[in-house]
Amino acid sequence: MPNPQRQLPRRVYPLRLLGMGLGGVVVGMVLWERNASLPAWLCMALISFVWPHVAYQLSHRNSNPYRAEIRNLLVDSALIVALIPLMHFNLLPSVLIITLTMVEKITTGIRGLWVRSLPGMAGAAVISTAFTGFHWSPHTSMPVLIACLPVLVLHTLSVSVVSYRLIRKVSRQNQLLDELRRIDALTGLYGRGHWQEQAEATLRRHHATDEPACLVMLDIDHFKQINDQHGHTVGDEVLRALARIILGNVRATDCAGRYGGDEFAIVLRGMHLDNAMVVAQRIREQVQALQLHDLPQLQLTSSLGVAPADHRHGSLRAWTNAADSELYQAKAAGRNRVSAGAMPALAPVV
Numbered sequence: 001m002p003n004p005q006r007q008l009p010r011r012v013y014p015l016r017l018l019g020m021g022l023g024g025v026v027v028g029m030v031l032w033e034r035n036a037s038l039p040a041w042l043c044m045a046l047i048s049f050v051w052p053h054v055a056y057q058l059s060h061r062n063s064n065p066y067r068a069e070i071r072n073l074l075v076d077s078a079l080i081v082a083l084i085p086l087m088h089f090n091l092l093p094s095v096l097i098i099t100l101t102m103v104e105k106i107t108t109g110i111r112g113l114w115v116r117s118l119p120g121m122a123g124a125a126v127i128s129t130a131f132t133g134f135h136w137s138p139h140t141s142m143p144v145l146i147a148c149l150p151v152l153v154l155h156t157l158s159v160s161v162v163s164y165r166l167i168r169k170v171s172r173q174n175q176l177l178d179e180l181r182r183i184d185a186l187t188g189l190y191g192r193g194h195w196q197e198q199a200e201a202t203l204r205r206h207h208a209t210d211e212p213a214c215l216v217m218l219d220i221d222h223f224k225q226i227n228d229q230h231g232h233t234v235g236d237e238v239l240r241a242l243a244r245i246i247l248g249n250v251r252a253t254d255c256a257g258r259y260g261g262d263e264f265a266i267v268l269r270g271m272h273l274d275n276a277m278v279v280a281q282r283i284r285e286q287v288q289a290l291q292l293h294d295l296p297q298l299q300l301t302s303s304l305g306v307a308p309a310d311h312r313h314g315s316l317r318a319w320t321n322a323a324d325s326e327l328y329q330a331k332a333a334g335r336n337r338v339s340a341g342a343m344p345a346l347a348p349v350v
C-alpha cells in the first residue's frame with residue numbers, strides 16, 4: 001500500500017530533476033554567451049543539478065515528507081527566479097523557467113501553492129539582483145532559443161503524461177464508485193436506489209406506450225430463524241444463493257434488485273401477468289429445491305407477490321405497494337406461495 005505521505009516527493013522528484021536539469025542547460029547557454037563569472041556558473045550548477053537531489057533527500061528523511069516537499073516546492077520557485085538576474089533578464093529563458101515552475105506548483109494539485117510561492121520569488125529576484133547588479137539584456141539569440149526547445153517539449157510531455165495517468169485513475173475510480181452505487185455488494189443484484197430508477201422508467205414507459213410489465217416482490221420465509229439458528233454467515237449464503245436463482249430466471253431486459261434485508265424485487269419488462277406467474281412459480285420451486293453446499297438439510301421456502309403495471313399506479317410507490325400487498329397475502333395464506341393481483345393465491349405445486 002503506497003504511503004500517501006511519501007507519494008508527493010516521489011512524484012515531484014523526476015519532474016524536478018528533468019525541469020531543473022534542462023533549465024540548467026538553457027541558463028548555462030546564456031551564461032556562456034555573456035562570459036559569466038565563476039560564481040554565476042557555480043550558482044547555476046548548484047541550483048540546477050544539485051538542488052533536486054538535496055530536495056529529495058530533505059523530504060525523504062523528514063518525519064513529515066509531505067510538508068517538507070511543499071517547502072521544497074516553494075524553495076524551487078525562489079531558486080529558479082534567482083537565476084533570472086544572472087541571465088540579465090534574457091527574455092525567452094526567463095519567461096520559460098517562471099512558467100515551468102508555476103506549472104509544477106499547479107500540477108501538484110495543492111490549492112493555492114503557486115500563489116504562496118510568489119513572495120519567495122519576489123524576494124529571490126531582489127536579493128539576486130542586489131548581488132549580481134541590475135543588467136537588462138532581454139534579447140534571446142538563436143542558440144539560446146534552440147536550447148529552450150528540449151525543456152519546452154520534454155517538460156510539457158512529462159507533465160501531460162502525469163496528467164493523463166491521473167485522469168485515467170480518476171475515471172477508473174468513478175466507474176468503481178458508480179458500480180458500488182448500482183450493485184448490492186452481497187448479492188451482485190442491483191441495489192435499491194438503482195433498481196428504483198429502472199422500475200420508475202419501466203412504469204413511465206407503461207404509461208406512455210401501454211407496454212406490459214410485472215413487478216414481483218419476493219421474501220424468504222422465516223429468514224430470521226435461519227439467521228438465529230445457523231448464524232449470519234449462513235443467512236448471507238442463502239441471500240447469495242437466492243440471487244443466483246433470480247438471475248437464472250430473468251432475461252437481460254428485466255431488472256432484479258435487492259429491495260432490502262431478505263426482500264427482492266424484480267421488474268419483468270414486456271410481460272403479462274400469466275407469464276410473470278410462471279416465472280414467479282419457477283423461482284419459488286427452485287428456492288424450495290435449493291440445497292446449500294455446507295448445510296444440505298436446510299429447507300428454504302419463499303413467498304412472492306406479483307402486480308402487473310397499471311395506469312392507476314400513479315407512482316412507483318403505488319406499484320410496489322400493490323406487489324407488497326400480494327406478498328403479504330402469500331405470507332398470510334401460509335407462505336411458500338405466489339399471490340397475484342386479480343388472481344387467487346396459488347398453492348405450491350408439489
Ligand SMILES: Nc1nc2c(ncn2[C@@H]2O[C@H](COP(=O)(O)OP(=O)(O)OP(=O)(O)O)[C@@H](O)[C@H]2O)c(=O)[nH]1
Nearest residue numbers: 219220221222223224225227232233235236261262
Ligand atoms: N444474514 C443476513 N441477514 C439479514 C440481512 N439483512 C437483513 N437480515 C435479517 O433478515 C431478517 C428479516 O426478517 P423478517 O423479514 O422481518 O422476518 P422473517 O423471519 O423473514 O419472517 P417472514 O418474512 O414473516 O417469513 C432479520 O432478522 C434481519 O436481521 C443480511 O444482509 N444478511
